[in-house]
Amino acid sequence: MIVACACAALLVIAADADRPQQRGTVDFAPTAAEAQIAERFRLSQHRFAWEARRMQTVTENLEVWDVTFPSPLNTPEESNNTVYCEYYRSRHSGPRPGVIVLHILGGDFALSRLFCNALAQHGADALFVKMPYYGPRRDPASRRRMVSLDPRETAAGMTQAVLDIRRATAWLAAQPDIDGQQLGIFGISLGGITAALAATAEPRLHSACLVLAGGDLTQLNWDAPEASPVRARWLAAGGTREQYFEILKAIDPVTYATAARGKRILMLNAQDDEVIPRACTESLWRALGEPEIHWYSGGHYSVVGHIFSALMRVGHFFAAADVRKTPPR
Numbered sequence: 511m512i513v514a515c516a517c518a519a520l521l522v523i524a525a526d527a528d529r530p531q532q533r534g535t536v537d538f539a540p541t542a543a544e545a546q547i548a549e550r551f552r553l554s555q556h557r558f559a560w561e562a563r564r565m566q567t568v569t570e571n572l573e574v575w576d577v578t579f580p581s582p583l584n585t586p587e588e589s590n591n592t593v594y595c596e597y598y599r600s601r602h603s604g605p606r607p608g609v610i611v612l613h614i615l616g617g618d619f620a621l622s623r624l625f626c627n628a629l630a631q632h633g634a635d636a637l638f639v640k641m642p643y644y645g646p647r648r649d650p651a652s653r654r655r656m657v658s659l660d661p662r663e664t665a666a667g668m669t670q671a672v673l674d675i676r677r678a679t680a681w682l683a684a685q686p687d688i689d690g691q692q693l694g695i696f697g698i699s700l701g702g703i704t705a706a707l708a709a710t711a712e713p714r715l716h717s718a719c720l721v722l723a724g725g726d727l728t729q730l731n732w733d734a735p736e737a738s739p740v741r742a743r744w745l746a747a748g749g750t751r752e753q754y755f756e757i758l759k760a761i762d763p764v765t766y767a768t769a770a771r772g773k774r775i776l777m778l779n780a781q782d783d784e785v786i787p788r789a790c791t792e793s794l795w796r797a798l799g800e801p802e803i804h805w806y807s808g809g810h811y812s813v814v815g816h817i818f819s820a821l822m823r824v825g826h827f828f829a830a831a832d833v834r835k836t837p838p839r
Contacts, residue, residue, distance in 0.1 A: 532562045538680045543713040548766055551672050551711035553582060560681055571601045572630045579681060582673040587649040593674045594646050598626040598636040604687030606830040607634040609694045610678055612701030615657060617644045628821040633830030635688060639678045641671045659740050661757040668761040675708040683714060694828055698722055706763035706794060709770045717774035719827050722810060724790030725764030725797060728755050767797030775801035776827050778820060785810040
């Protein structure tokens with residue numbers, strides 16, 4: 511039985527009428543499935559504080575809030591220790607679905623915001639989470655990135671991202687208009703891979719839409735011509751191929767995929783993806799139990815030509831029941 515995450519306190523602070531602020535705390539209560547989660551992704555019961563400030567009203571059906579809370583992990587880069595989110599709150603009547611949204615490797619936030627708007631217009635609240643070392647979490651004086659030439663740094667960054675997502679899920683579940691049984695996660699490319707990993711580690715996430723995602727990427731990362739600087743650096747430092755594989759296996763969604771079987775999953779992929787090979791996508795698909803999958807024509811970048819179809823598919827996949835229509839063909 512899922513132990514609900516409760517909003518322990520909420521204080522509405524007096525502010526100007528156009529930019530109201532809120533503060534509160536959320537109790538993170540592990541579910542009975544916590545013991546089955548990979549140890550690196552586990553969280554014990556705790557309480558964390560959050561703050562929110564309304565940004566703007568985009569349409570009559572939508573308002574957007576900036577949300578911040580501490581990361582469960584502390585890193586030497588102080589700016590990385592705060593999780594920055596944007597909450598796209600639908601004005602459809604609740605209770606309604608809530609969706610975590612993740613961005614791409616290049617940090618193109620505009621694409622994530624586009625999907626957040628589509629979700630909210632379909633009656634699902636969207637919480638856009640900025641992953642470690644992205645946006646305001648990036649220290650300009652530091653070389654650290656979430657995905658690094660050093661596989662140990664990549665493993666640490668991906669682990670922090672999943673823990674941040676777990677705390678973000680607790681925050682979303684605590685919102686009064688959210689149906690805790692309709693929580694999901696969405697991501698594209700790096701965001702899709704991270705979303706798949708988070709879906710295996712957070713029992714409250716009941717659905718996932720993974721776009722341009724795959725698994726079993728370690729061999730690809732080692733053998734690809736573009737990876738030669740990574741290989742050379744790793745071997746020069748005394749590392750071995752076996753050690754490299756072992757480190758990245760710990761953050762590969764295929765490693766834990768059976769934990770997400772039975773969840774509602776939709777995969778959207780490109781037929782000629784030159785970044786995430788079809789074999790990697792199919793490996794993740796099989797590991798997840800062969801969920802619904804759709805292949806768009808095009809490559810990893812040219813598939814953007816199908817953006818309007820993807821927006822509709824994603825919106826319908828997560829849509830609130832009262833606004834759901836016939837899915838696009």
